[in-house]
Structure formats: C-alpha cells, structure tokens
Amino acid sequence: MIEAIPQDGGAPRAKVICDTCDRDEVVACGYTRNNHTKESSPNQSQARAKVMGMGWSYVKGSLYCPTCTAKRKVVKMKPKA
Secondary structure (H helix, E strand, O other), X not given: OEEEOOOOXXXXXXXXXXXXXXXXXXXXXXXXXXXXXXXXXXXXXXXXXXXXXXXXXEEOOEEEOHXXXXXXXXXXXXXXX
C-alpha cells in the first residue's frame, strides 16, 4: 500500500507499507494531479521502483518488505522417509 504524506516543504514523499507485516518506508517520489478533482496522489510506480531497489518485492499487486520477501522464498523441505 502506498499512502500520501502531507507536504510541508521539501521534497514530496510517500509512505510505502508492507502488505504482510505493516512495516513502512518513506521515500521521495513525485505526485500526479487529477484534473477533475484537483487532488494529488503519489506516483505509484515511482514509489514502488524506489523500494524495490531497497530489497522490497511487488508480487501480484502486493508489496513485501525484505524480511517478508525472504520468508516467502523459503522452500519447505519434505520429511525424509
């Protein structure tokens, strides 16, 4: 999930939240403006690209922090017969 952070000067930022453990990371990213409603929202693809460079993963519409990514990649071993 990517949430907007109110801008109080400085670079525009967004909070990226892990869909599994709720860990968050704040990254600088651009905002896009909806011409009809005049509201701004974070540039989703830019924010995702920044956290993916930090070890996060984006799988089937869900964001995973590096810890949760490592847990997802563990292959359970079958018991020896």
